[in-house]
Amino acid sequence: MNRSMIDLWVGVFVAAGFGGLLFLALKVGNLASFSTAKAYQVQANFLNIGGLKVRGPVKSAGVVVGRVTEIRFDTETYKAIVTLDLDSAYQFPRDTSAKILTSGILGEQYIGLEAGGDGVMLKQGDRIRLTQDAVVLENLISQFLFSKAAETKEPAKEPAK
C-alpha cells in the first residue's frame, strides 16, 4: 500500500466521518431548525407548569415558534417564571395568551400561544399577562368527583385524594 493510496483512503474516511456527523446534525437533530435564528425573550408566569421542561417547544397554531429557555421560581409571588425565546420572524400581540398543553395523551408538555387582537406587539423583555396553567390530574379528578356529587344532590362526598 503506497503513500498516495493511504492518503486517499484516509481522506475518504475522514470525509465520510464528517459526512456522518453532518447527516446526524441536519437530518437527525434539530440543528438546522433553531439555533442560528434570531430570537427575542418574553416572560410568562404560571401557578403550575406541570411537566414543562427547559428546551420544550413553544407553538402557535401547532407550529414551533420558539423554545423555553429558563424556568425559575419567584419567592415573592410563589409562581413559576418561564422565559421563552421566540423567533424574531414571528411577532405576537401584547394580549397573546400562553397555555401549557400536552402533545398527545402521554406526550411532552409545551407552551401554546394564542394570538390576541392588540395592535402593539410583544418585544424583548415583555411579559405575557394571560396564562393558563397545566392541567394537574389530581385536581381534575377531585373536580370531577365534586361535580358528580353536586349533580346527584347528595351530601357532599369526601373528594378522593
Next chain:
Amino acid sequence: MLIGTLRARLERLGGTVTSSIWRLGFASRFFFYLLLHSGTAMRRFRLTIAQVYFAGVLSLVIILVSGLFVGMVLALQGYETLQRFGASESLGVLVALSLVRELGPVVAGLLFASRAGSAITAEIGLMKATEQISAMEMMAVDPIARVVAPRFWGGVISMPLLAALFSASGIFGGYLVGVQLIGVDAGAFWSQMQAAVDWNHDIMNGVIKSVVFGVAVTWIAVFEGYDAPPTAEGVSRATTRTVVTSSLAILALDFVLTALMFTGGNH
C-alpha cells in the same frame, strides 16, 4: 494449616492489588510521556495519517455493517413495543436517541477495541519481541515518539469518526426496517426524530463520549503492547488483556459520562 493457606491467598491477593496499582502508575507515566513526545507525530503527520488508515479505514467495514444491523434490530424491537402504546410513529426517536447517545459510541468503541486495539497491541508487542524497538533506540530514535505516539493519535482521531458513522449507518438501518419494511410513516419518522434529537445535548455528548473512549482504548492498546514480555505468549496475553480491559473501561466510562451528561442538570 488452614490459616497458612488463607494467609497465602490473602498475600497473593494483596500482591495482585499492589502490582495492579503499580502498573496503573506506570501506565499513567507512560501516557504523559507519550503526550509530551507527540511532537514528532504532529510534525511528521504522514506517520499519523498512516495510522488513521490502519486503525480507522480498515475498521470501516465492520463498523458500517454492525451499525446497520444494530439499527435494524432497534427498529424491529422498538416497533414491537411502541405500537402497543400507539406510539409507533416515535420509532425514529427511539432509534436515533439510542444510537446517538449510547450505542454509537459504546458499540463502535467495543468493536474498535477488538479490531484496532488488539492489532495495535500485537504490532507493538511483536516489534518489541523482534528487537525492532531496541534497534530504534540504538539508532537514537525515540520509539515512543516514532512508533507509539502516531498510533495513539491515529486511534483518537479515528474513534469519533467511526462512532458517527456507526450511528448514521444505524439510523439508516432503522429507516430501512421501520419505514420501508414495516411501514411507519416516513414523514413522522424523520420529523419526530428531528424534534427530539438535540445537537448539543445528544449528538455532541455522543461525540465527547467517543473521544473519551478513543483515548482510553488506544492508551490501553499502546501501553499493553509496549509493556508486553517479548515472547509469543507474552504478546498474545497482552492482546487479550487489551480487548478485555478496553471493553471494561468503555462500559465503566460510559456509566460515568452518562450520569454526568444525561441526568440532573435541566430543572
Next chain:
Amino acid sequence: MQQGTEQKDKADGKDSVVDIERVSFAYDASHQVLRDVSLSIPRGSVVGIMGQSGCGKTTLLRVIMGAYLPSAGTARVLGHATGELDHDGLFRMRRRMGMLFQFGALFTDLSIFENVAFPLREHLHLPEELVQDLVMMKLHAVGLRGAAHLMPTELSGGMARRVALARSIALDPQLILYDEPFTGLDPISFGVIVRLIRELNDSLGATSVIVTHDVQEALDVVDYVYFMADGKVIAQGSPDEIRASGEPFVNQFVNGKIEGPVPFHYPAPAYGADLELAS
C-alpha cells in the same frame, strides 16, 4: 594470560574507543550478571567477546550501548562515561555507533530501501537524491543493492542480516557492535558476514566489537579476544594465544570438549534414585 596494564601495552598505545573499568551490573539483587569486569577496545581493531550462553557478554554489550548503566565502575564509550550522559547526550553518542542485532531486527513494515534509509531520514535532512545514493552505496557494500524494493519478510535470514548490517553503517559509525552475528546462518552467508565485518571495519576506519560463541570462525576474523565466564573476564589474548590456551575453560570451549570445567550433566540427584532402583 595477561591482564590490566600489560594488556594496554599490547594495544600499541592506541587510544581506546571503549574502556570498561571494573564494571558490575545486576538486574536485581539476586542475579549478579557482571562482576568487576575490566577491558578496553583499541581504535581500529576488531575485538571478540566470547563465552558460554549466560556468561554476561550480551549484557556487557548493552552496557557499552548505554542501554544499561553499570551499578559499579565506569563504562567509557567514545570519550564519554555512559553514567554521566543525559538522555540527549546518550542519543548523540548512539549516532556515532551502529549495532547489528541477533536476527537483524529490520522494521517489518518498511521496505529494504526504507530500512537502510531510516537512520538517514531520522537524523539528517538530506535531499532525496542524496538519500537514494547513500542507501544504494550501503546496500552495494553488502551486495544487496538489487533487493532494495523487497520487504524484509521476503528475504532469507542471511540476506536480512546483511541488510541490517547495511542499516547499521548508514551513518558511518565509529563503533560497530555485533550481537551474535553468526547465529543460524548457512555456511555461505556465514562467510559473507565474516568478510563484511572485516572489510567494513577497515574501510570505515571504525572499531568493531563482536559478541559471539561461534569460536572457530570468530577467531579467524578478530584481532583480540576477551573470554568471559560467570560475569568475569577469565582470559584474553590474540586468537593464536587463545587457541593455545591452557586455561581449562577456554580449552574446553575452543575445542568443543564435552567434559571440562562446564560439566555435561546438570546438577541432579543420583541416577539410581531417579530410576527408583532398589538400593
